[in-house]
Amino acid sequence: MNDKSILEGLFRQHYGKMIHLARTLLHDDAEAQDVVQDVFARLLENRYQMTGSKTEAYLMSAVRNSCLNYIRKMQLRERFKHLHPLNEADDSRPIEEVLTELDRINAIVDGQIEEPQRTIFRLRFDEELTFQEIATRLDMSVGAVYKYLRQCINRIKSLI
């Protein structure tokens, strides 16, 4: 096996999970791709300190750190608009644990949330409609949309 194939092997083995994490943490797919490419570029330049026995854990941490750094550098209004964390220290749990919790949230939304809360959640987070657009589509007031979304989020929180 030559040297190039070693890097290519790493890339092919881990790219899928890495791009998934980056797409989950960032709102912009192009940016997510850049982050993952950059992790491998740094590996190539040896600017990362390899600090453990597990390559995958290392690569995933590198992706998460790069994503969080990217978010930190965004304008506050942009961060808020895309619902990124605003208070710094809220992301220190293991990556697997975070991703498992996200799966759990999706299962709750799809299985345990009633109407119209669920539709409102989906229109907001899947179709990314504004609250005004949701209100118009469902023929209710914006205040009612807020109320249902509040209920929905609180219910998810209580079920996690």
Next chain:
Amino acid sequence: METNNNIDRLLAMLEHPERYSEQEIMDTVNHDDETREFYRSLTQAARARRSQRSLSQPVDMEKAWEQFEQTHLATQKHGRLWLRVAATVLGVLMMSGIAWATVYTVRHFTATDKSKQTTENVATPPLTESDAVGPRIGVADTSATENEAPVVFDNTSLEQMLDEIAAYYGMTVEFQNEDARNLRFHFVWNKGDGLEKVLEDMSHFESVTIEQTDNRLIVQ
């Protein structure tokens, strides 16, 4: 009731962030614990749905690799680079538990391969002559001048490392995570780098987070 009103205000702000000052946004999010917690849940919800979308989206591995090759490999001189990657990978395979980076190994290649250095320096971080001969182990030289060689902390405890670095930038260190004091890492510190850059590099350490607040470095 007041909290609900505040959360509704937060939702209204999401619709038009540009109409509010940064201070207003932060004040609303941090108005009370419940709102802060609610915002955190919104963050999780947004991530959860992005995660779901991502899974349903195909990953074009060929294109990604092609792009990587073109951007990062096309103009490089291959031999040495591949050697470095091989060394890195070998290092990962051999490592167990204790943090131990491969820079040392790679630099040994550099030292023994000195004759080729002039032509193959393309992607190498700035190394000085003394550095190439052999890394200094352990404690930083305090009589340092601005443009001197990078300080190489070789299998050095985080406590010792941070004490040196913090002192240089006029910061104090606080360990919230006591166990982290004795974690050992390999780290190359360029004194010419700003503190932010140094912390960014250190953020790649596994199992510790170092936060900067005012003039303190907090290890979590």
